[in-house]
Amino acid sequence: MSAALLEILRRHKDGAPVGVTSVCSAHPLVLRAALAQAREDGTVALIEATSNQVDQFGGYTGLRPADFRDLVLHLAAEEGLPADRVALGGDHLGPNTWRGLDADEAMARAEELVAAYVRAGYPKIHLDCSMACAGDDAPLTDEVVAARAARLAAVAEREASGRSAPLYVIGTEVPVPGGAREVIEALTPTSPDAARATLAAHRSAFAAAGLDVWDRVVGLVVQPGVEFDAEAVVDYDHNRTKELQQVSTESPTLVFEAHSTDYQLPERLAELVEDHWAVLKVGPGLTFALREALFALAAIEDELLPADRRSDLVDTVERVMVAEPKWWNGYYPGDAAEQRRARRYSYSDRLRYYWPDPQIADAQRTLFANLSAAGIPLPLLSAVLPAQYRRVRRGELTPDPEAIAIDRVRDVLRDYSAACQPPATRSRP
Numbered sequence: 001m002s003a004a005l006l007e008i009l010r011r012h013k014d015g016a017p018v019g020v021t022s023v024c025s026a027h028p029l030v031l032r033a034a035l036a037q038a039r040e041d042g043t044v045a046l047i048e049a050t051s052n053q054v055d056q057f058g059g060y061t062g063l064r065p066a067d068f069r070d071l072v073l074h075l076a077a078e079e080g081l082p083a084d085r086v087a088l089g090g091d092h093l094g095p096n097t098w099r100g101l102d103a104d105e106a107m108a109r110a111e112e113l114v115a116a117y118v119r120a121g122y123p124k125i126h127l128d129c130s131m132a133c134a135g136d137d138a139p140l141t142d143e144v145v146a147a148r149a150a151r152l153a154a155v156a157e158r159e160a161s162g163r164s165a166p167l168y169v170i171g172t173e174v175p176v177p178g179g180a181r182e183v184i185e186a187l188t189p190t191s192p193d194a195a196r197a198t199l200a201a202h203r204s205a206f207a208a209a210g211l212d213v214w215d216r217v218v219g220l221v222v223q224p225g226v227e228f229d230a231e232a233v234v235d236y237d238h239n240r241t242k243e244l245q246q247v248s249t250e251s252p253t254l255v256f257e258a259h260s261t262d263y264q265l266p267e268r269l270a271e272l273v274e275d276h277w278a279v280l281k282v283g284p285g286l287t288f289a290l291r292e293a294l295f296a297l298a299a300i301e302d303e304l305l306p307a308d309r310r311s312d313l314v315d316t317v318e319r320v321m322v323a324e325p326k327w328w329n330g331y332y333p334g335d336a337a338e339q340r341r342a343r344r345y346s347y348s349d350r351l352r353y354y355w356p357d358p359q360i361a362d363a364q365r366t367l368f369a370n371l372s373a374a375g376i377p378l379p380l381l382s383a384v385l386p387a388q389y390r391r392v393r394r395g396e397l398t399p400d401p402e403a404i405a406i407d408r409v410r411d412v413l414r415d416y417s418a419a420c421q422p423p424a425t426r427s428r429p
Contacts, residue, residue, distance in 0.1 A: 256275075290405060
């Protein structure tokens with residue numbers, strides 16, 4: 001599964017203005033959108049699971065690495081994308097989920113985590129040990145972070161024996177994605193010296209651990225100066241990263257990986273790729289678009305059906321989020337009205353953690369069933385989702401609620417496609 005991904009990275013290092021979109025979501029409709037977009041573009045679908053989303057215990061999705069792999073490959077088959085054009089990745093693999101434990105115990109669980117991903121055949125492994133555990137002095141030094149990453153890489157190499165050797169990504173972005181307003185307002189790109197220090201520390205630690213894998217360290221996560229919080233987006237500024245860009249050119253194999261590129265304007269995404277961020281990660285921006293589509297479809301349902309037959313999707317989401325606030329509480333300050341607005345419309349999109357909830361999932365199914373049975377009048381579709389309306393009118397999209405929701409997510413992915421696969425560089429599907 002890594003050959004198609006490697007080819008893109010090699011083309012980028014050879015000077016072609018190409019990159020790859022890394023989709024970080026476990027929602028089946030988002031995954032279908034990503035797989036369909038890759039099929040249309042004739043490129044690879046890079047689908048990544050985060051360490052809190054999918055782990056050896058199931059994560060918050062209830063999926064283990066092998067389960068998530070099977071889900072993605074099943075959906076790829078249904079979407080007509082060959083398995084060899086699907087690349088799976090593990091994102092921020094390290095002790096993050098268990099940082100409340102002491103370092104030895106947290107790292108032991110992180111070793112199990114990495115082993116599970118490699119055993120399930122994920123070709124792209126992001127090793128991230130930047131977070132302090134209980135009893136650690138914070139922030140951690142480059143040497144401690146690198147030594148812990150090497151410990152996990154050694155586990156990955158042992159687990160990969162007899163399998164395809166994984167590709168590694170190192171480094172991390174600071175601050176945490178979707179962080180507090182005061183953090184993103186002071187956001188600055190990674191300095192060239194800090195990037196070089198990260199590379200040097202990891203190279204030394206890997207060598208000290210007897211790991212001959214440096215030619216497979218293909219990515220470095222550095223902060224290009226992009227971020228978002230509940231209501232604000234920090235846009236990429238090419239001029240702020242000119243010196244940092246040189247770090248990528250110093251390696252024959254290494255590209256930059258950009259996290260938190262959600263909500264960047266299309267032209268900024270293209271600039272990131274041109275400036276050596278060959279891997280553009282997006283997650284909340286996709287489920288944000290999905291929420292827009294589902295809420296818009298619910299508005300159509302309100303116009304078509306009496307109250308006792310509606311899905312009540314929007315109210316169900318609100319009720320569940322209020323009853324179970326652990327995924328949004330602490331991210332959305334303000335009074336009750338401000339928190340209510342953030343729960344529904346925030347860029348941070350903490351709502352994404354709630355789609356698997358049985359009550360919400362059932363309401364979504366009812367919404368789709370109701371609209372499939374009633375039909376979606378085109379004037380109502382035009383009122384709430386004008387781009388999808390135009391595609392239906394042209395015969396490019398069926399007026400089916402699920403297809404419409406997927407296409408709204410693809411609106412976001414089309415911007416990434418244009419940045420990562422400019423028309424002149426695309427291969428035929």
